[in-house]
Every structure is written in C-alpha cells, then in structure tokens.
Amino acid sequence: MFEWNILKDELEDLKKKGLYTHIRTLESPQGAWLKISGKKVLNLCSNNYLGLANDERLKKSSVEAVEKWGVGPGAVRTIAGTLSLHEEAEKELAHFKGAESAMLIQSGFNANQAVIPPIVGKEDLIFSDELNHASIIDGCRLSGAKIIRWNHLDVKDLEEKLKTHPNARRRLIVTDGVFSMDGDVAPLDDIVKIGEKHNALVMVDDAHGEGVLGPNGRGIVAHFDLEGKVDIDVGTMSKAFGVVGGYVAGNSTLIEYLKQKARPFLFSSAPTPADVGAVLAAVRVLQSSDELVKKLWSNANYFKKEMQSLGFDVGHSQTPITPVMLYDAKISSEFSRKLFEEGVFAQSIGYPTVQKGKARIRVMISAVHTEEDLKFALERFKRVGKELNLI
Numbered sequence: 001m002f003e004w005n006i007l008k009d010e011l012e013d014l015k016k017k018g019l020y021t022h023i024r025t026l027e028s029p030q031g032a033w034l035k036i037s038g039k040k041v042l043n044l045c046s047n048n049y050l051g052l053a054n055d056e057r058l059k060k061s062s063v064e065a066v067e068k069w070g071v072g073p074g075a076v077r078t079i080a081g082t083l084s085l086h087e088e089a090e091k092e093l094a095h096f097k098g099a100e101s102a103m104l105i106q107s108g109f110n111a112n113q114a115v116i117p118p119i120v121g122k123e124d125l126i127f128s129d130e131l132n133h134a135s136i137i138d139g140c141r142l143s144g145a146k147i148i149r150w151n152h153l154d155v156k157d158l159e160e161k162l163k164t165h166p167n168a169r170r171r172l173i174v175t176d177g178v179f180s181m182d183g184d185v186a187p188l189d190d191i192v193k194i195g196e197k198h199n200a201l202v203m204v205d206d207a208h209g210e211g212v213l214g215p216n217g218r219g220i221v222a223h224f225d226l227e228g229k230v231d232i233d234v235g236t237m238s239k240a241f242g243v244v245g246g247y248v249a250g251n252s253t254l255i256e257y258l259k260q261k262a263r264p265f266l267f268s269s270a271p272t273p274a275d276v277g278a279v280l281a282a283v284r285v286l287q288s289s290d291e292l293v294k295k296l297w298s299n300a301n302y303f304k305k306e307m308q309s310l311g312f313d314v315g316h317s318q319t320p321i322t323p324v325m326l327y328d329a330k331i332s333s334e335f336s337r338k339l340f341e342e343g344v345f346a347q348s349i350g351y352p353t354v355q356k357g358k359a360r361i362r363v364m365i366s367a368v369h370t371e372e373d374l375k376f377a378l379e380r381f382k383r384v385g386k387e388l389n390l391i
C-alpha cells in the first residue's frame, strides 16, 4: 500500500509554514475587477498586462477562427496538425519579434523544453542565470548538458565562468528577459557582447517582456535594439497577449531544425484555432498602437511611487511587476488574506517560487486599471500595512 499519509503530513507542514497555496477560483472573466467567492475584488495578480484576455477584438478573432477551423487541430504539427492559421501566426510573430522565423508551441513552458534539448546535449555546457524560470531549468536538465549557474544579472561572473569552462562542443547562455518575481531586466546587450566574444549561443525567454518592453511592446530584443543578434528568443502567448501558448523565434535554420527535432512539437498536438486566432489579433492590436503599453507603464510607475511613499519596500523592479517585499512567508500570506477581506486580490508568493525568506506580495499592475482602482489598492495596502505594524 502506498502511504498517502506521508503526503498528507507534507501538505499539513506546508500549511503551518504559510507555504500552502490556496487556489482562488474566479467566477468572472479576467480584468481589473474579479468575482471570487461571490465577492467583487480588485485584481492585482494576473499576467494580463494589457487587459487583452477579455478584449473584444481578440474574442472576435478567436470566434472567427473557431468558425473557420473548428476547435481542435486534430494531430501533432508534423503529421496532420499544421493549419495555414498556424503558419500565418508564425509569420506575424516572427515579424513582431524582428526575427526571420518562428515556431508556435503549446505553451511558454513547453517552448523551453522544445528548444533547449535539441540544441545542446551531453557534450555541451549551459550557462544559466541562477534565478531563471522553472521551465528553463527543466529544459536545461532535460537536455543532459552540464549546467553552470552564474550569479543573477552578473555579467562579470558570466564571463569568468565562460573563461574557466572553455571546453565543450557548444556553449549556450540562457536567461529570462524580465525576471517575473522581482521585475528586474537581464542586461541582454552585455550578454550578447559576451556571447559573441566567447563564441557562445545566446537565448532569452521573453515571457514578461513582450507586450511590456520595447517599442509597441515588441519585447526585450527590440528594447535593446538587438534584432538578429540573439540566437534564440522564446516567447509566450499567455502573458501580455492574454491567450495561451508559446513560441520560439530565431533564424530560419533554427526554426527548421526545431520543427524536425523538438519533442513537444513532434509529440504533442498543435495550439488550437481559438488560441491562434486570438493571438493574431493581439499582435495586430500591438502593432497598430502603443497606447496600452504606455498606459501600463504610467499606471505601474504611479503605483510604485505611491507605495514607496507609504513606506513599503518594493524591491528593485525595472518593469510593471511590483514585488511588495515582506520576507516572512507567514506575514506575507496573512497580508494577502487581509487584503482579500478588504476587497483586493493580491497573492502571496513564497518558496519554492522565490528563495526562502524572500516572501512577497507580487502586485501586477495592468493597463486596464483606472486611477480610481489604483487609489483603492493603495488605500487598502496602507490600512493592512498599519494593522500589521509594517509601515
């Protein structure tokens, strides 16, 4: 008999430590305000940066794609699952990212599993920022390459480690673009220079950068003016684009190669017409106007500044991600619970998503929050902060 009680004890232990995630169920679509447990709450924790998850233009495009293509792709891409809709989206996404070519995949998580193992293996080395996203870490592990972690954002350390580990068939440098828990940005310009100097491939995962950084939200590569210089640019359709899915952008050889070798492409069915139809509309919305991206930044800058003057520690974010640092996991989850009572939905994030002793409430500001919404949030943060003697 398998001892399920051991698992139950572990769950109890997580609860005691404030590390148990209470999953909230939404009873309304994504947006600035949500209905949860019958209660109307201000949403401060989705990745729906631009409000596109429930945008009329995307919904219309998605419904049209379903009308035209049905609901499922019917197969993996390499057998019978490639629709011309997929190829149209791949062209649009490549253009949006300033890359030669792109490949759609089921999710951003899968994108890292799709791209890392075909490119590097046992004879190779991966140089990975120590705070890279779990999906990068898993992709690296799956590849069988030796993983060398460099200190977070520290390009001197990266270069040192490249120098001390010269012998490999291939060397791959990989980093998040925007780090999702702290909102800091990889120094991709310096990383590209180091990659060129030491003949290493450079890969970035731009999940929190696209729709946020660069002109019209084109992402971190455009932000640093590096089009054509980053070998592998991983994207997600699940954050600012408001849909679900992932993609890889790069030169046409990379994409052609991945379409022969990437296991999630070969062995898992293609993204659905509904998703792809919506993403096409998202890209077109961004290409036609930077209004939403500008609104996102002005909202975020306002919120951060006001939180600081209230006396909160908001870390060192360079993007709209605003970590309200509380450090102690129990205090953080208590803070989140009280905020919810006050009508603000902002989840506490603790270990293993962030390091032990670095618990926080991660506030995600969006372009669809009004000034009134933000004032409401600030007032409630102040109330709970004082109640818990934190400010």
Ligand SMILES: *Cc1c(COP(=O)(O)O)cnc(C)c1O
Residues within 6 Å of the ligand: 107, 108, 109, 110, 133, 135, 136, 176, 180, 205, 206, 207, 208, 236, 237, 238, 239, 244, 245, 246
């Ligand atoms: C969220 C995230 C992913 C996963 O993207 P999905 O499309 O939700 O699977 C991958 N990488 C990074 C850096 C992320 O922040």
